[in-house]
Amino acid sequence: MEFCPTCGMLLKYELPHFHLPARFFCPTCPYVSQIEQKVKIKRKQRLVKKEIDPIITQDDMKNAPKTDQAHCPDCGHNKASYIQFQTRSADEPMTINFTCEKCGKCWRED
Structure with missing residues (x-):
């Protein structure tokens, strides 16, 4: 959850539209915060499944x-x-x- 630094209201999410990126906006004042794509996956970790021991052998x-x-x-x-x-x-x-x-x-x- 993000809050407006100007008035303290909960920011709403606006979906990307055509060439405009997704953003957060304040419903009461003109504050707008652009969402930047800063998250990058550097490597993928393979999950190893553990062998399950049977309860009844x-x-x-x-x-x-x-x-x-x-x-x-x-x-x-x-x-x-x-x-x-x-x-x-x-x-x-x-x-x-x-x-x-x-x-x-x-x-x-x-």
Whole structure:
């Protein structure tokens, strides 16, 4: 936000029009401030994405308890490993992550 040095009013922004550059102007007095293009990018910094470690690893699922009550949505096999954890507030049910023993498909039930 820019303020008028003469009267203290909040300056308004005027878009560039044809050959006129963008500028700030005071709505109450004749003050006008031209906007200069002083910002120059000297170099670009490449962002490096960090590798995300999985919350549930393959070793966790190998050591997890197994059930024969979960049906895989891909292959229809009824044996799966599962892990339960609380993702919402304490009065909500736990989230269960399943991994099919046959095809390795992962799915969850809330």
